[in-house]
Amino acid sequence: MKKQKFTHKLDLVNGKVEMVHGAGGKAMSQLIDQLFIDKFTNPILNQQNDQASLTLPGNKMVMATDNHVISPLFFPGGDIGSLSIHGTVNDVVMSGARPLYISCAFILEEGYPLSELAQIIDSMAAAAREANVSIVTGDTKVVEKGHGDGVFINTTGIGVLTDDIARGADKIKAGDKILVSGTLGDHGVAIMSLRENLTFDTTIESDSQSLDTLVASMVETVPEISCMRDPTRGGLAATMNEIAQQADVGIQLYEDAIPVKEQVKSACEFLGLDPLYVANEGKLVAFCPAGKAKQLLEVMRAHPQGQDAAIIGEVFEDTNNFVQLETSFGGMRMVDWINGEQLPRIC
Amino acid sequence: MKYVDEYRDGKMARHIAEKIRQSVKGDKSYHFMEFCGGHTHAIFRYGIPDLLPENVKMIHGPGCPVCILPIPRIDAAIELAEKHQVILCSYGDMMRVPGSRRRSLLKAKADGADIRMVYSCADALAIARGNPDKQVVFFAIGFETTTPPTALIIQQAQKQQVKNFSVFCNHVLTPSAISTILESPEVRDMGLVPLDGFIGPAHVSTVIGSQPYEYFAEEYQKPVVIAGFEPLDVLQAILMLVEQVNRGKAEVENEFTRAVTEQGNLKAKNLVADIFEMRAEFEWRGLGLVPYSGLRIKPEYGDYDAEKRFVLTASKGTDHKACECPKILRGVKTPKDCKLFGSKCTPENPIGSCMVSSEGACAAYYSYGRHQQKHKS
């Protein structure tokens, strides 16, 4: 494609997002060309059509979509850009599929510094390269100052199932074991700590990462995995309750088995939060038949993203769909749905 | 975490639970009230009821300042934000409490009111300094633990002449609440609430000391054991209460010796006495008017009193007719006794205050203890 010519190069150092960048004219064309296409470059995107024509191997396609409205936009361990790619890749791979293509749509706020936007785009490009996905199509709109939070991103991802196994909550059976790929609560605490001015001896970073290679090694060795999900907003508790209801089962967890970093525990104490309800961005839970749990655990622990993996519970028959936790004392308590936004308790 | 983890040791918990089992007399039943909402929360969060013998029952008291705040006060806070257009700063716990017509601070915020959640009242003062052209009101609630910080910021506001700042004061006092429970007809005359002793609040006591409880122990002949906040503290306190009951004693004992002294924190107490005075009476949701149970800002600091600065309409908000919070707060009924519990009234859709605050008996029971009913179904 012939490279477009513009009078001035886009000022990524001091420039700001302006209404014209969303107006469909030359300015928008320049933003797309010199920022998005430049950084995301791949044969499909470079064609610059309004749509992307894709060839998909196999015939079982998986699609997932996410909106990203995180604030602050930059945080220890990532930014809204890397988060958006990791999040959608993870949603796709939870089915066991191989992720291939991503679309990204931006809503930018007038006045947002282009230098920061460039950082976000760089982040997205790096995350996409790491996960071996191409960003093939997108859209940009600009809203007036005060009507956005800097940057909102929507990402939609497409992948293909490489084996013929359908996975999901409906495949879960009583007796299945539940595994988690690593420590919980890192992301939420990294974000909350910025808000509440907590500092750490060793920085707690968001765990935002793409889990595609971890999942690939898991399903290759243990194809009997019935279901996988990544616990994001609402934490492990939300995911467990969702699954219990969808699979019409009960879930039993063991407090001592659930991995949580010491500093995350301390930060949760400070803020009055329960680590089970705190968001993650780079972890997954997996359900598999009891006989396969040990093998699955070994596979996960052998992978760099699963070093802290653990077996944390099991599924049982329960029409109430309760999610219960055996505390370190041997007492039992419910791990209930979160009610509304988890507001840090003071009481 | 030092001073935390050691008091959560599961093995030790089982030892103490075993000791409780050995100490209880088979033919006796023991009913203890944990006054403080924080204890209610801890009891359920650590599954303590499962560790206790059948004849030891915990009754959940009204020590949850969120739960006992009456509807008219919540309406007034919403009015401050909506009608008077102040920046209203509130602790997170208050955001979802339903006032009249099921409105809450969170709903008012969604409707456009400038309501901000703060972790500390110092943040509210900072917001006032940062927004000199707006009125900023801090929605102060809490027992004696939370009152000294409020006193400090009023003092600071005056020193720094932060003219656009005021406090809407709803601080309440523990001893009067305990009196009210013990004086209630169900307890005193009708013997409907068998109350054999109290677990005294942890952090309130670090401020007021153990001395104020001696009146109750003596007047009502009920033992009081002040317990720390961790599950081992609670279990230990239950053991101490069982032993006192067995020996027919009614004394004030302190389990939380690492943080509670007889006199408490004199500096904090004096500061509170400087800034606040007692109201003759204050309405508690569920308990009605309780004498000498609430604080208001002294006239010398009247400039920082939101009730003086703004004219607030007195709303007549009343609770849902079927809501049993009043009886639950007094320990007369349990959450399961309420017709609305779990059906119309849930943490997502709270009708009464006991369900809103995560320390309220209903919320704690619903969120943590509901699995016990599975044994019935």
Next chain:
Amino acid sequence: MCLAIPVKVEQLLSDDMALVNIGGVKKEISVALIEDLAIGDYVIMHVGYALNKIDPQEAEHTLELFREMGVLEQVLSDHGVTP
């Protein structure tokens, strides 16, 4: 309204503030309500304010009580005495 946690004082700052640490997490809080505070002291913190100092001897005393109970259990069970 009791959520309060024990924190260690790491640094004393101006204006009655201090930097405290629990389990590797640090925050600046007010110590205006405490007298005679020293670095290394533990305080109970509530809504960003230190309310009281923790007495390390009493803390150890309480833990000792718990431990004794455990020891007694073990001794009894070692000697085949069923509780």
